[in-house]
Amino acid sequence: MASSEDPPAVARKSRGIRAFLRRLRGTGGMELPPAPVDLVGDRMVDQAQAFQTLRVEDVMTPAPAHLDAGCSLAGALAFLVRHGYQSAPVLDRDGRLVGLVTRAGLLRELDQLARAEDPPTLRALMTAPIGAVVERPLRLAAGTSLVDACKLITCKEAPSALIVRGDQVVGILSLQDVVRSVAYPGQRARTPDDARGHCFS
Numbered sequence: 001m002a003s004s005e006d007p008p009a010v011a012r013k014s015r016g017i018r019a020f021l022r023r024l025r026g027t028g029g030m031e032l033p034p035a036p037v038d039l040v041g042d043r044m045v046d047q048a049q050a051f052q053t054l055r056v057e058d059v060m061t062p063a064p065a066h067l068d069a070g071c072s073l074a075g076a077l078a079f080l081v082r083h084g085y086q087s088a089p090v091l092d093r094d095g096r097l098v099g100l101v102t103r104a105g106l107l108r109e110l111d112q113l114a115r116a117e118d119p120p121t122l123r124a125l126m127t128a129p130i131g132a133v134v135e136r137p138l139r140l141a142a143g144t145s146l147v148d149a150c151k152l153i154t155c156k157e158a159p160s161a162l163i164v165r166g167d168q169v170v171g172i173l174s175l176q177d178v179v180r181s182v183a184y185p186g187q188r189a190r191t192p193d194d195a196r197g198h199c200f201s
Contacts, residue, residue, distance in 0.1 A: 051182065054146040059181035060163050060171030066091050067130065069098050074126035076133075077106045089162050089169050090134050096167040100137035101130055102159065109133045137162045142170055150178060 066089045067076050080088060080103045087102040109132055113125055120128070138161040140149055153161055153175060163171035180187060 050185070052145075052147060054181065055142065056140055056144045056146055056149045056161070056163055056173050057142040057171065059146060059177050060142075060173045061177055062171045064089060064162075064169065064172040066169065067101055069093075069130075069134075071130050072126065073106055073110060073128045073130055073133070076101055076130050077103065077110070080106070086159055089137065089172070090130065091169065095169075097137075097139070097162065097164060097169050099134035100162065101133055102135065105133040105135060106130075139164050140173065141165070146178065146181070149173060150175075 065079075065083060065085065067079060069090055069092050071079070071090075076088075080086070080101075085103070087100055090098040090101055092098055110125065113120060113128065119125070138152060138156055138158040140152070140161045140163055142163050142165055144163075149161060152158075153173070160172050160174040162169050163173055
């Protein structure tokens, strides 16, 4: 659909948006310069300023689904697939963080076991513990600024970050959560009730 604005005005707005994105990527300062209304518009200025003040605890998915440290490879994979998750934190019996398990890591481990010179039986393969695939997650404090969190997730190419208070996981932050905070301010994802339990299989 063609714009009703004259080309110079459209170009100015485009430059303003690109400058805003550059600042989010860390190529500029943390603070946005004063922007005239005809550059990006009142709404864009308000959203940009609001984004600068957000903390990860404002947009994270709270009380994320998790796996028990005693879960099997097959049980963990079934859990992730059933709920449509790409990853989940692994907690011990006291609720302390052990690490992170990803769907890609589980599939990679199962494939390597199946291709081994002396592969395990199917039963042994399905009941193998998840210890070998537990990864060290990106951990952020709940009070971390959302801008800093976005930089870290992007820099480390992490699928998500676990939000912690001490040893307790209080949330998970993905880029999908960030996009949701911009598109639907004030809304956050909710962990389904049937995904809150432990996985012991």
